[in-house]
Amino acid sequence: MTIYSIPEKPAALIFDIDGTLYTNARYIKEQTDCQIRRFAETRNLDLKKARKMVKSYREEWAKLHGGKQRSLGNVLKDMGVPISESIAWRKELIDPAHYLKTDKKLCAVLARLAESHKLICITNNPVSVGRKTLKALGADPFFSGVIGLDTCGISKPDIKIFELAVKQAAASVERCISIGDRYDIDIALPLEMGMGGILVEGVKDLYTLENVLCTK
Template structure:
């Protein structure tokens, strides 16, 4: 089911999330939890039982409060630097291996890109994001631009600064930007705080309805 947060504007830019939005979140959660546990042991020297308890905390947050839960924000809050997390994740996490082609995602993104610029904003590194996009079948070329963790410095989502990077790259005011993602607090709320709008989805199955809504706004505007 879609959750539409409207501000009365037609989009001049649509900013998509990747994990859980363009492929099912179930492919992401188990893998990222394993990597975080290993990282806490290896980089922070935590006893395995303590790392397991912290991972269990994140697992429960993902289960009960997915819309507000960011793995990146979690590891930063537990004392891992943003560059450490990016490097460790890039070296040890390969979500792309489990992703399958999805013609629906390819079709819907192409349908929207035909009428408005679309960007991808992800806390993945560029290499990881491109590998996932290639496996889906859309590739980085399916977006007008891809903005990754490598481009936003120390301000990944849900920091509004990550969205400012996208807005500045396109020269679009926030009130004319719409976000699309599966976590309201991570993918929609930061843009909303800047004046934008957005659509929260449950995953790729909701993309046709989200695109219908955005195309309708353009048609009526």
């Protein structure tokens, strides 16, 4: 866990979902690969070539942007796949119930945090996939809102998405903390906006989140 900033008396915690609320490398990989497979099918491309195209584009984009990461939704958009099409693919192809199960330890932590904080999720998947993920983990009851790729038709990082999360949290931006596993996608922009930011390596870091927050 890397703590970039924690505001005094934080009121809202804005969580990423994938790679943050659970740790499952196989599922994370499949979420990417199923979309690349569909990209290859719909564009009449060899799958190996399609994978290479995405990988090469991401590497070149990172070189031109100081090593920053580009979300898959934005990569596919840059390669001619409208966000609306990405949304449809994700709704059809991604099923978290095949990979995830209830995390009682996570749920216990979230239940306690929800007593004193508003909990919001932002995901680059559609809202329905985000909710299915939360339900698979047993965490759905603790989140008052889920903002997804189909909420605004844009992918993180985008200031409109984070502004909407702040609005849903009914808190000032200075009292919100963004929590996620990718700095460029989940943390950098919220820090610029004045939020707190916590970078995690996986769900195990969240098990100790209360200890971090109780210092404020």
